[in-house]
Amino acid sequence: MRLDIIAFGAHPDDVELFAGGTLAKMASLGYSTGIVDMSRGELGTRGNPETRREEAGRAAEILKVQVRENLGFSDGEMTVTPEARLKIIKILRKYRPPIVLTHYWDDRHPDHVNTSRLVTEAVHHSGLAKIDTGQHRYRPPTILYFKVPSYIVPTFIVDVSDFVERRNAAIQAYRSQLYNPSSTEPMTRLSHPEFLANVETVHSYYGTLIGKRAGEAFHLKGIMEVHDLVSQFTVRDTD
Numbered sequence: 518m519r520l521d522i523i524a525f526g527a528h529p530d531d532v533e534l535f536a537g538g539t540l541a542k543m544a545s546l547g548y549s550t551g552i553v554d555m556s557r558g559e560l561g562t563r564g565n566p567e568t569r570r571e572e573a574g575r576a577a578e579i580l581k582v583q584v585r586e587n588l589g590f591s592d593g594e595m596t597v598t599p600e601a602r603l604k605i606i607k608i609l610r611k612y613r614p615p616i617v618l619t620h621y622w623d624d625r626h627p628d629h630v631n632t633s634r635l636v637t638e639a640v641h642h643s644g645l646a647k648i649d650t651g652q653h654r655y656r657p658p659t660i661l662y663f664k665v666p667s668y669i670v671p672t673f674i675v676d677v678s679d680f681v682e683r684r685n686a687a688i689q690a691y692r693s694q695l696y697n698p699s700s701t702e703p704m705t706r707l708s709h710p711e712f713l714a715n716v717e718t719v720h721s722y723y724g725t726l727i728g729k730r731a732g733e734a735f736h737l738k739g740i741m742e743v744h745d746l747v748s749q750f751t752v753r754d755t756d
């Protein structure tokens with residue numbers, strides 16, 4: 518099975534938070550999408566891996582993601598090793614996606630940083646014939662980085678105005694991680710009552726930059742190539 522887009526996140530819920538609207542939109546346009554979680558989030562203060570696995574499955578259904586895999590790397594201890602890279606190469610060669618999404622490399626969470634580096638290296642090495650996995654070599658042509666830092670101007674913004682509700686539903690699937698006044702578990706950044714409102718603000722801000730209700734920002738290394746000026750720059754009026 519070939520996928521058009523695979524998004525790699527360090528922990529279950531990372532992809533939903535920063536590219537969930539984009540994946541939902543791409544699925545609605547008929548493209549096949551997948552999410553690969555690097556870890557089970559077992560170090561998370563709230564919930565447990567089993568709960569998070571169920572939540573991740575529900576979120577994938579909501580976003581109409583066709584494939585969701587978990588590589589089982591250690592949460593909090595993700596390191597850049599040839600073995601870890603090889604696991605990602607096997608995924609890339611299995612699904613052969615032309616587009617890969619992953620974390621921007623400058624991030625406060627070390628797992629996000631290492632996921633970014635691992636995926637970037639794997640995308641390159643997946644094209645090398647001498648790295649033998651018993652599969653055909655394949656190098657995805659495009660990596661798009663999400664969770665762009667505030668000091669970086671995004672390369673482009675995807676209009677996700679029509680997918681705000683679906684993205685929010687996918688995020689809300691992670692009940693164990695979010696604000697719940699009756700929970701006795703310790704408070705985290707995610708479970709703070711302000712968290713979802715802040716996420717919403719970021720998406721509204723990116724939407725505002727392109728004159729839309731909501732947007733998701735991506736960074737591309739290098740210069741973006743355009744093939745068809747008309748399809749690229751004709752603004753589709755969604756009103």
Ligand SMILES: [Zn+2]
Pocket residue numbers: 527528531626629
């Ligand atoms: Zn994370």
